[in-house]
Amino acid sequence: MHSCSSALEPPSSPRPPQGGPHGSQTLSSSTADVANPSAIADAAKIVEEKLNGMGLNLLINNAGIYTPTASLETVDAEDMIRTYKTNAVGPMLMAQVWIIELFRLEKTSKIKSNH
DSSP states (O other): OEEEEEEEEOTTSSSOOOSSTTOEEEEEEEEOOTTOHHHHHHHHHHHHHHHTTSOOSOOOOOOOOOOTTOOTTTOOHHHHHHHHIIIIIHHHHHHHHHHHHHHHHHHHHHHHHTO
């Protein structure tokens, strides 16, 4: 996984805008193995610190394994397990860890829009 996170602060934010009339934006990235829950959690902690409580506005989970030369005759159980962990279990693990930050932004947006 290579994670890029971006937090956009609206111009009405109590923090001083640094990115022009549309607010300020920060971009950070981290790398982790999507089949490794502790690596995902570590990456989430790094990004969460950089977001500074703003929440995550987008998660693109683009990790995957594709082996075009594999066939039923050549693939083995180890390859299938590794592919399944990366392509199926990995996205679920990512969602479980990052959903907290995604909902944090939603809650922050609702609070700001009610004022």
